[in-house]
Amino acid sequence: MGPIIPLFEISEEINLLIAFLIGLGFGFALEQAGFSSSRKLAGMFYGYDITVLKVFFTAAITAMLGLLFMNYLGMIDMSIVYVNEYFMSSAIVGGVIMGAGFIIGGFCPGTSVCAAAIGKIDAMYFIGGSLIGILLFGQTYPLWEHLHNAQQLGSLKLSDTLGLPDGLLGLIVIVAAVGMFWIGEMAEKRFKREDISKEI
Amino acid sequence: MEMKGNKYMNPYLAGLMLGIVLLASFYLTGRGLGASGAMKSVVVSGVSTVSSEYAKNSHFYSKYLGGEYSPMKTWLVLEVLGVLIGGFISGAISGRLKFKLEKSPKITGRKRIWLAIIGGALFGFGSQLGRGCTSGAALSGMAVMSLAGYVTMMAIFGTAFALAYFFRKNWI
Amino acid sequence: MKIRFVLSIVLVCLGLVAAILPQRQNSSMELDAKQLLNEIQLENYMISVDEMANALINNDPEYQLIDVRSEEAFKAYSLPGALNIPFEKLFDEAWAPYIDQVARKNVFYSNGTTLASEVWMLTRQKGFKNNYILRGGLNNWYATVLDPKEPVATDGEEAFFDYRARLGMKQFFTGEGTPASTSNVKAKKPVPRRKKKMVAGGCS
Numbered sequence: 001m002g003p004i005i006p007l008f009e010i011s012e013e014i015n016l017l018i019a020f021l022i023g024l025g026f027g028f029a030l031e032q033a034g035f036s037s038s039r040k041l042a043g044m045f046y047g048y049d050i051t052v053l054k055v056f057f058t059a060a061i062t063a064m065l066g067l068l069f070m071n072y073l074g075m076i077d078m079s080i081v082y083v084n085e086y087f088m089s090s091a092i093v094g095g096v097i098m099g100a101g102f103i104i105g106g107f108c109p110g111t112s113v114c115a116a117a118i119g120k121i122d123a124m125y126f127i128g129g130s131l132i133g134i135l136l137f138g139q140t141y142p143l144w145e146h147l148h149n150a151q152q153l154g155s156l157k158l159s160d161t162l163g164l165p166d167g168l169l170g171l172i173v174i175v176a177a178v179g180m181f182w183i184g185e186m187a188e189k190r191f192k193r194e195d196i197s198k199e200i
Numbered sequence: 201m202e203m204k205g206n207k208y209m210n211p212y213l214a215g216l217m218l219g220i221v222l223l224a225s226f227y228l229t230g231r232g233l234g235a236s237g238a239m240k241s242v243v244v245s246g247v248s249t250v251s252s253e254y255a256k257n258s259h260f261y262s263k264y265l266g267g268e269y270s271p272m273k274t275w276l277v278l279e280v281l282g283v284l285i286g287g288f289i290s291g292a293i294s295g296r297l298k299f300k301l302e303k304s305p306k307i308t309g310r311k312r313i314w315l316a317i318i319g320g321a322l323f324g325f326g327s328q329l330g331r332g333c334t335s336g337a338a339l340s341g342m343a344v345m346s347l348a349g350y351v352t353m354m355a356i357f358g359t360a361f362a363l364a365y366f367f368r369k370n371w372i
Numbered sequence: 373m374k375i376r377f378v379l380s381i382v383l384v385c386l387g388l389v390a391a392i393l394p395q396r397q398n399s400s401m402e403l404d405a406k407q408l409l410n411e412i413q414l415e416n417y418m419i420s421v422d423e424m425a426n427a428l429i430n431n432d433p434e435y436q437l438i439d440v441r442s443e444e445a446f447k448a449y450s451l452p453g454a455l456n457i458p459f460e461k462l463f464d465e466a467w468a469p470y471i472d473q474v475a476r477k478n479v480f481y482s483n484g485t486t487l488a489s490e491v492w493m494l495t496r497q498k499g500f501k502n503n504y505i506l507r508g509g510l511n512n513w514y515a516t517v518l519d520p521k522e523p524v525a526t527d528g529e530e531a532f533f534d535y536r537a538r539l540g541m542k543q544f545f546t547g548e549g550t551p552a553s554t555s556n557v558k559a560k561k562p563v564p565r566r567k568k569k570m571v572a573g574g575c576s
Contacts, residue, residue, distance in 0.1 A: 026283050040208075084344075091352050095353075
């Protein structure tokens with residue numbers, strides 16, 4: 001039964017090796033999807049290229065379904081799997097700041113690393129900016145400490161919050177995503193930008 | 201070799217691949233993917249090198265110091281190193297390795313660089329406040345149906361959509 | 373275009389299946405029926421009355437007797453040093469540190485072995501270790517230790533050896549007046565529960 005490494009108390013060195021291998025797959029998938037191009041990523045918000053939506057939701061749903069079925073087949077102990085802790089105000093405020101960073105900078109941290117790997121200069125500056133941002137946060141931490149730790153609600157699950165079974169919520173997410181794919185592809189036609197699509 | 205205009209993988213298939221990587225991560229290690237955490241490790245070890253006394257006294261940096269391993273020898277740092285090399289391999293296979301400043305022809309290179317730095321800084325700052333970025337909080341969080349994941353995802357994409365109009369000149 | 377269509381249908385179908393499947397909570401600690409059957413066949417979860425009596429005589433701290441009968445039955449008669457965890461209270465949080473532990477050998481007993489076996493199965497299925505059953509229960513204890521039968525001449529030498537040892541045990545458990553006292557039954561306090569190993573995650 002999984003998760004393998006924490007359950008079988010496998011050594012930290014193997015864990016780090018697995019981290020590297022998973023990172024390889026992560027970087028490869030991101031680059032193949034075209035997440036190494038800021039103009040492709042930004043296309044999401046102007047409708048001419050919704051690759052972000054397609055990749056992001058397909059990936060999230062694949063993993064979600066995989067976990068649901070693994071759990072049903074007794075292959076994974078979900079009580080050990082990490083569920084992000086929810087701090088209401090910092091999640092929202094942080095998310096808003098990140099959203100602004102996304103539309104201004106054109107990357108998110110994962111994609112910027114992947115883009116820098118193939119030589120995108122804007123991505124390298126983005127990484128530099130990220131380090132500055134984190135340093136800024138660290139230096140001014142006392143100002144945000146309260147907000148950062150306020151309204152801690154623990155490792156809440158959306159399904160529990162809504163009172164739905166996991167499987168049903170999964171279906172709802174899938175239906176919503178399928179709808180978004182359909183609308184997104186219509187938007188791609190409507191806001192088509194041949195000039196940009198050709199370059200990226 | 202590949203046809204023009206179709207040089208990237210089909211996004212749904214790429215998403216499927218990414219999803220399988222994410223699932224493997226959960227199955228093997230019990231945790232999802234991440235990116236901003238590795239950048240934080242770089243900052244923390246940098247600050248700690250400059251003044252370890254200062255870092256130890258800070259409420260923020262001290263959280264990531266004093267463990268068994270140095271902040272540079274953590275799961276996320278190794279994973280992001282993998283991202284770097286995985287991205288490089290993919291770029292090499294598909295013939296996309298090239299130094300390039302990608303920008304809209306309507307803005308200057310200098311402006312693009314400043315936008316990238318400012319955007320990066322905002323993302324870096326926000327990821328610390330919000331405990332994770334698009335990969336660590338939103339993508340991984342959504343896969344385990346965590347409320348934090350969905351809220352962060354909606355906050356990031358909602359804000360980006362809301363602000364898209366004001367920054368349209370930089371992109372289209 | 374075509375890929376989206378196929379993917380949409382596949383995802384919705386899988387989603388429907390996921391929604392129909394019942395909720396399930398796995399615990400990595402639990403054993404499945406097959407593993408349990410294996411352990412039952414091995415029979416090494418039994419502790420003989422002689423072994424237990426010796427342990428009690430030697431004050432061996434490795435063994436912890438646990439009486440799974442009702443409180444009344446326990447008050448009426450119990451083995452020395454035994455702890456009373458009535459069957460129906462087995463999975464009370466307060467008792468968890470006693471039945472789910474790795475330090476001592478828990479020896480369950482009841483009058484016969486039925487109740488103790490049930491308790492053993494339940495705890496073993498949960499994945500708890502170090503739990504055993506007193507072979508034959510209190511009935512066997514009485515027959516073997518407190519009222520040993522003299523072997524007949526045709527029995528082997530071993531039987532006589534055992535008999536002499538049992539007489540010594542009888543002397544120990546009855547001779548000192550109080551074969552089983554309830555005075556050493558202390559109200560045990562709940563102990564904080566040990567936690568499962570958790571993983572870190574996210575970007576922190």
